[in-house]
Amino acid sequence: MAAILSLISSFKLVTNENIPQKGAKRASEFIKQYDNIKHKAFSSVRTTKLQVKTSIEKTSLIRQMKVLVSYVESGSVDNALQLFDEMDKRSSFVWNLVIRVLTNNGFFVEALDLYDQMCFKGVRADKFTFPFVIKACGGCLDVFEGQKVHAKLFIVGLDLDLHICNSLILMYAKVGCIEFAEKVFDEMPVRDLVSWNSMIQGYILVNDGLSSLECVCKMQQHNFQPDRFTIVSALHATSLVCSVLKGKEIHALVIKSKLQCNEMVHTSLLDMYGKCGNICYAERVFNMSSCIHVAAWNAMIRGYALNGQPFESFTCLRKMQENGLKSDYVSLINLLPSCSQVGSLLSSKTVHAYAIRMGFLPHIVLDTALIDMYGKCSEPKLAKLVFDQMHQRNLISHTTLISALGQNGQYRDALRIFFDMWSDGFKADAMTITAILPVYYEIASLREGKQIHGYVVKLGICSNTYVLNSLTYMYSRCGDLVSARDVFDGILLKDVISWNSIIMAYAIHGYGEISVSLFSEMKKKGVNPNSSTFVSVLTSCSVSGMVEEGWNYFTEMKIEHGIDPCIEHYGCMLDLLGRVGDLNKAKELITKMPLELTSRIWGSLLAASRQHKDVELAEFAAKQILSIESDNTGLYVLLSNLYAETGRWEDVRRVKSIMESQNLKKTVGLTMVDIKDKTFKFKDQDRSHEHSYLIYNVLDIILKDPYNNLIKFKPVDLLKKKSKSADWHSVRLAVCCGLISTPIGSPILVRKNVRICEDCHDVMKKISLICHRKIIVGDSKIFHHFEHGQCSCRGYW
DNA sequence: TTAGGGTTAG
Numbered sequence: 001m002a003a004i005l006s007l008i009s010s011f012k013l014v015t016n017e018n019i020p021q022k023g024a025k026r027a028s029e030f031i032k033q034y035d036n037i038k039h040k041a042f043s044s045v046r047t048t049k050l051q052v053k054t055s056i057e058k059t060s061l062i063r064q065m066k067v068l069v070s071y072v073e074s075g076s077v078d079n080a081l082q083l084f085d086e087m088d089k090r091s092s093f094v095w096n097l098v099i100r101v102l103t104n105n106g107f108f109v110e111a112l113d114l115y116d117q118m119c120f121k122g123v124r125a126d127k128f129t130f131p132f133v134i135k136a137c138g139g140c141l142d143v144f145e146g147q148k149v150h151a152k153l154f155i156v157g158l159d160l161d162l163h164i165c166n167s168l169i170l171m172y173a174k175v176g177c178i179e180f181a182e183k184v185f186d187e188m189p190v191r192d193l194v195s196w197n198s199m200i201q202g203y204i205l206v207n208d209g210l211s212s213l214e215c216v217c218k219m220q221q222h223n224f225q226p227d228r229f230t231i232v233s234a235l236h237a238t239s240l241v242c243s244v245l246k247g248k249e250i251h252a253l254v255i256k257s258k259l260q261c262n263e264m265v266h267t268s269l270l271d272m273y274g275k276c277g278n279i280c281y282a283e284r285v286f287n288m289s290s291c292i293h294v295a296a297w298n299a300m301i302r303g304y305a306l307n308g309q310p311f312e313s314f315t316c317l318r319k320m321q322e323n324g325l326k327s328d329y330v331s332l333i334n335l336l337p338s339c340s341q342v343g344s345l346l347s348s349k350t351v352h353a354y355a356i357r358m359g360f361l362p363h364i365v366l367d368t369a370l371i372d373m374y375g376k377c378s379e380p381k382l383a384k385l386v387f388d389q390m391h392q393r394n395l396i397s398h399t400t401l402i403s404a405l406g407q408n409g410q411y412r413d414a415l416r417i418f419f420d421m422w423s424d425g426f427k428a429d430a431m432t433i434t435a436i437l438p439v440y441y442e443i444a445s446l447r448e449g450k451q452i453h454g455y456v457v458k459l460g461i462c463s464n465t466y467v468l469n470s471l472t473y474m475y476s477r478c479g480d481l482v483s484a485r486d487v488f489d490g491i492l493l494k495d496v497i498s499w500n501s502i503i504m505a506y507a508i509h510g511y512g513e514i515s516v517s518l519f520s521e522m523k524k525k526g527v528n529p530n531s532s533t534f535v536s537v538l539t540s541c542s543v544s545g546m547v548e549e550g551w552n553y554f555t556e557m558k559i560e561h562g563i564d565p566c567i568e569h570y571g572c573m574l575d576l577l578g579r580v581g582d583l584n585k586a587k588e589l590i591t592k593m594p595l596e597l598t599s600r601i602w603g604s605l606l607a608a609s610r611q612h613k614d615v616e617l618a619e620f621a622a623k624q625i626l627s628i629e630s631d632n633t634g635l636y637v638l639l640s641n642l643y644a645e646t647g648r649w650e651d652v653r654r655v656k657s658i659m660e661s662q663n664l665k666k667t668v669g670l671t672m673v674d675i676k677d678k679t680f681k682f683k684d685q686d687r688s689h690e691h692s693y694l695i696y697n698v699l700d701i702i703l704k705d706p707y708n709n710l711i712k713f714k715p716v717d718l719l720k721k722k723s724k725s726a727d728w729h730s731v732r733l734a735v736c737c738g739l740i741s742t743p744i745g746s747p748i749l750v751r752k753n754v755r756i757c758e759d760c761h762d763v764m765k766k767i768s769l770i771c772h773r774k775i776i777v778g779d780s781k782i783f784h785h786f787e788h789g790q791c792s793c794r795g796y797w
Numbered sequence: 798t799t800a801g802g803g804t805t806a807g
Contacts, residue, residue: 096798128799166800194800229802264803295804333805368806399807431807
């Protein structure tokens with residue numbers, strides 16, 4: 001400032017009055033000098049003013065940055081964004097901070113948008129920018145964007161940066177590209193503990209517990225000591241491979257590393273023992289700890305539910321509250337599977353009400369767990385109600401509802417939700433497909449089932465074992481055994497469900513011998529059969545009348561595999577004894593059964609009695625069914641048919657009168673046939689098809705054919721007072737529709753919603769003989785393959 | 798300023 005004042009005072013001295021008269025040249029030089037001084041003086045004033053301004057701005061910027069850092073560290077996204085907007089100068093440091101706050105708070109799309117803006121404005125992204133941008137790509141599950149960022153790293157020379165590579169490993173694992181994660185990890189010039197932990201965690205993200213555990217070993221071989229993050233991941237990996245032995249090894253490592261008091265490690269230990277089916281060890285670890293926190297109680301609640309101890313789960317919640325700890329929403333999420341296991345709707349509703357009272361709802365995970373629980377408690381309407389009231393839905397909530405509706409016979413509603421899900425922009429995954437496929441084989445045609453197969457290919461999940469297992473079963477249930485076998489053969493990693501599906505497929509198509517040979521092959525491949533495998537194998541024996549083999553498998557199940565027979569296994573054995581007419585042994589088996597007798601069991605005896613025209617035994621079985629359920633329509637229909645077949649018309653009328661008085665209506669028979677890209681449905685005596693005239697003419701010709709002696713005389717026809725209705729049963733119309741619409745010699749596949757009647761069964765044999773066609777009829781129980789006048793069921797169904 | 802975590806739905 002002093003220099004400025006001195007300059008100004010010297011400027012005052014230089015005036016025209018002071019210029020010497022005779023020294024014009026000197027004066028001119030003098031003036032020039034003064035001009036220079038004047039210019040310099042102004043210049044200096046300007047610079048100084050700028051310096052002051054810059055200094056003030058700098059102080060303000062530092063203050064703004066300090067505030068911004070505090071917003072970022074406290075996760076105040078809105079404040080951080082507002083301050084960012086107000087800032088005139090934004091260095092890459094500032095951009096990094098805002099991208100970081102967005103990423104760390106789950107605003108992945110917004111973080112990527114900001115990164116794009118940063119690049120557009122020419123601000124250079126640095127080694128601090130990329131870890132957050134890569135994390136955002138992983139958060140969005142956007143592998144395409146992730147690869148774009150990865151490509152840029154090569155251009156800017158940051159492709160081998162330690163922290164950036166650590167981020168890339170997790171990003172690639174999150175989007176399921178574990179091979180890329182491995183490549184990044186392998187090519188890293190330097191790795192730290194985080195690199196190893198990221199790779200270990202990465203394998204868990206793709207459900208590869210084995211590789212994760214191998215990585216833990218390799219890490220130690222490279223002289224890296226596991227920390228709490230390594231241990232937590234290793235315990236998770238152990239749960240994935242379900243190995244208590246491996247879990248105990250990690251437990252020893254926990255003790256060696258003195259990490260057993262760490263809350264996260266402690267919870268992970270409890271979770272691991274619970275998930276590996278060793279709840280006793282979980283209890284020991286739990287009881288040994290002095291400081292029990294909410295997460296530990298929650299892990300125990302879940303553990304009991306997973307191990308089929310629902311009452312202990314409830315006790316755990318009560319004890320937790322008695323210990324002065326408040327249950328949280330996770331406690332309820334973990335408790336809900338126990339509610340469905342107990343099967344008490346009252347307790348389920350109580351938990352639901354408690355969640356509302358505590359203000360835990362709406363919550364996307366808790367709501368989804370409630371949908372699942374109501375589905376398993378056979379309350380699809382309540383499941384739908386919870387879904388409708390959700391504020392936010394995702395793929396899992398949609399899939400859970402589809403399962404809940406499908407499992408409870410609400411097929412149309414399940415399909416509606418499936419299509420709504422698509423229109424709402426949710427892309428189905430393997431679990432969704434597994435949930436919807438049973439709905440397809442229950443109500444849809446083979447054509448529609450094939451469309452779903454096409455979707456599976458388009459979705460890129462055609463190598464998923466769960467999906468392929470469901471497709472195998474779908475094809476078999478839709479009547480296409482060849483495609484079922486093709487899908488099964490294409491499963492690279494066949495699990496026990498794959499084998500169960502194909503064994504059951506051949507069983508329901510009447511090829512029991514192939515089923516049992518597949519069962520032998522399965523065992524040779526080292527796959528252990530489970531309870532469901534034996535249901536499939538015993539069904540095979542039943543449909544093919546293999547009595548001795550059936551008893552052998554029934555014994556093998558218990559002796560060699562330690563599987564106690566359940567009601568389904570007994571049902572299969574009864575069907576088998578009924579098929580060969582050994583009704584006395586069937587009765588004996590029922591009396592020796594150590595289980596509560598169900599209508600399914602008595603139904604098997606009733607069916608066998610009807611097949612062998614044993615009216616007395618049928619009436620006994622019917623009485624037993626009536627004592628369990630009074631509105632079993634099938635029972636009355638079966639009994640009525642038996643009375644008609646044995647000429648007991650008075651009893652037929654009596655049964656019909658009971659049905660009318662109880663308002664029980666026989667299921668309307670429907671048969672579906674696929675012709676090109678259309679599915680045609682026929683009712684009995686249906687005339688809705690545009691070529692009905694032709695269909696009826698063809699049927700008349702077939703029925704009048706000299707092969708007519710194949711069709712037995714049925715007393716039931718007398719009851720129909722010479723009506724032609726039996727001649728025009730839906731299955732015959734559908735098959736004739738197939739005959740006139742498909743190339744000569746090609747097979748015809750139709751599906752019925754009820755059992756095929758004996759009359760139609762004979763007509764089908766005749767059509768296959770005189771038309772030289774293979775006719776496949778799927779009824780509500782099995783598929784009949786008619787060829788050369790014979791049926792695969794050999795007359796028993 | 799940098800990366801990673803437990804008990805949570807199909």
